[in-house]
Amino acid sequence: MELHLVDATYELFRAYYSPRPPVRAPDGRDVGAVTGLLYTLLTLLRDEGATHVGCATDHVIRSFRNGLYDGYKTEAGVPRELLAQFPLAERAMEALGVVVWPMVEFEADDALATAAARWLDRPAVERIWICTPDKDLAQCVSGERVVLRDRRRGLTIDDKAVRAKWGVAPESIPDYLGLVGDAADGFPGLPGWGARSAAAVLARFTHLEAIPASVGDWHVDVRSAAALNATLRARWEEALLYRQLARLRLDAPVPQTDPEELRWRGARRDAFTALCEELGARGLAQRPQLWRD
Numbered sequence: 001m002e003l004h005l006v007d008a009t010y011e012l013f014r015a016y017y018s019p020r021p022p023v024r025a026p027d028g029r030d031v032g033a034v035t036g037l038l039y040t041l042l043t044l045l046r047d048e049g050a051t052h053v054g055c056a057t058d059h060v061i062r063s064f065r066n067g068l069y070d071g072y073k074t075e076a077g078v079p080r081e082l083l084a085q086f087p088l089a090e091r092a093m094e095a096l097g098v099v100v101w102p103m104v105e106f107e108a109d110d111a112l113a114t115a116a117a118r119w120l121d122r123p124a125v126e127r128i129w130i131c132t133p134d135k136d137l138a139q140c141v142s143g144e145r146v147v148l149r150d151r152r153r154g155l156t157i158d159d160k161a162v163r164a165k166w167g168v169a170p171e172s173i174p175d176y177l178g179l180v181g182d183a184a185d186g187f188p189g190l191p192g193w194g195a196r197s198a199a200a201v202l203a204r205f206t207h208l209e210a211i212p213a214s215v216g217d218w219h220v221d222v223r224s225a226a227a228l229n230a231t232l233r234a235r236w237e238e239a240l241l242y243r244q245l246a247r248l249r250l251d252a253p254v255p256q257t258d259p260e261e262l263r264w265r266g267a268r269r270d271a272f273t274a275l276c277e278e279l280g281a282r283g284l285a286q287r288p289q290l291w292r293d
Contacts, residue, residue, distance in 0.1 A: 001052050001124055003259055004044060004149075005115050007132035008055040008100075009108045011037045012089055014152065016082045026280045030081040034089045035281050040151070041096060042287045044131070045264060048151075052262035054254075055093050056111035057086060059102035063110075065185075065245050072245060073186040092279075095271040097292050099262050106252040109136050113248035116140045119259045136182070138162045139173035139248060167199025168206075175208050178243030179232075187242045190231050197222045208232075208239055266290035 015036020023032035044050045061075040061083075075083060093100045101111040112130055119125045120142060130137050133150040140146055141162050148157040155161075162170050179198040181189025200222045205211045212218060215229040222228065232239060256262060267288035276285035 001259060001263075002050075002126055003052045003054070003115070003119060003128045003262060004050040005112045005128065005130045006041070006044070006053060006055040006098075007108055007112060007130070007134060007137070008037060008057045008089065008093065010132050010134060011040055012057075012082065012085065015040070016079070016085075024280070025278060029084070031085065031088065031279045031281075033082055033085045034092050035279055035284065037089055038092055038096065038281075038284055039287075041093065041098065042284075044151070046287065046289050051264060052259060053264050054099045054101060054112075054115055054256070054262050056101040056103060056108035056115075057090055058108045059086065059090070059104050063103070063107045064105050065107070069187060069241060069245055071186045071188075073184070092275055095268050095275045096288070097267045097272075098264055099256065101252070101254055103252065106249060109134065110249040110252040111254055112137060113140050114250050114252040114254045115256075116146050117250045118254065118257075120146055122259055125259055135166070135173065136177070136185075136246060136248065138166065139170050139246075141170040167195070168202045172202045172206050174243045174247040175202055175206070177246035178208065178239045178241075181242065182246060185245065187245050189242060190235050190239055192224065192228055192231050197224075197228055201228075208243060264290070266292040269293050 012033045016033040018036060020032065022030060023035050025031045061073065061078065065072045066074065090100050090102050103111050116128050116130060119128065128146045129149045130140060131149045131151055137148055138157065141148060141157065141159055144158045150157065159170060166173065166176060168176050176198050179189055179193040180195055181187055200220050201211060204220050211232065215225050218225055269291045272288065273285050276282055
């Protein structure tokens with residue numbers, strides 16, 4: 001079997017900011033993100049042949065990471081019309097019949113990482129597709145067995161592609177982000193450290209702790225190596241904190257223990273039909289090719 005683990009938060013944002021005309025329910029609510037999410041999931045199920053699907057959401061934007069770092073991302077700046085669609089989106093996915101992991105203390109990315117790690121070595125699982133372009137999840141990639149799938153661009157990112165794109169192995173992605181920062185998540189990285197210097201150093205040493213304290217032992221071709229090393233040593237605790245923020249947890253509350261529990265057995269006819277009426281999207285009600293009842 002192949003597992004498709006979907007970053008539903010990303011899909012909601014993508015649908016909300018798409019150039020399509022606004023979609024409103026009969027009661028006037030903006031439901032464009034939810035209908036866009038349903039269409040892309042139905043495409044995954046109907047046209048791309050997915051059979052085992054798990055979808056993770058950020059039920060709330062804040063997580064345990066906000067307690068670690070004040071500048072970490074929050075719901076500030078997210079349009080109210082989009083935030084209001086998150087609970088509706090979870091209800092819609094449940095009506096569609098796919099497994100949903102709504103995260104509160106953790107983030108959606110943690111749920112996807114937890115699921116991927118849990119079933120990586122199961123003999124029955126041939127491949128795990130993490131459906132997102134999010135670079136944070138590149139740390140979960142394992143050879144050609146666990147890969148990222150950017151469905152919008154039609155790209156598959158395996159181990160070789162991670163190294164080609166970011167210059168480091170998947171296991172070095174948290175260290176890389178600890179040095180260069182992640183604007184999307186709200187932490188800055190270390191001054192002077194850029195993508196090229198971080199990739200060059202981590203391609204040789206893999207993790208922060210392995211970087212020699214003496215720059216003379218680096219033997220890496222980077223500019224201003226002495227200044228970079230001085231910054232790393234002076235701001236060592238910051239680098240470790242930023243790496244901690246970037247490192248995905250593998251103990252998120254994903255209740256399923258057997259990957260077969262992710263099998264899609266069809267939409268729940270009554271619930272899905274009623275939801276489509278609520279959304280004013282009657283065309284969606286005809287799209288599921290399988291009904292659970």
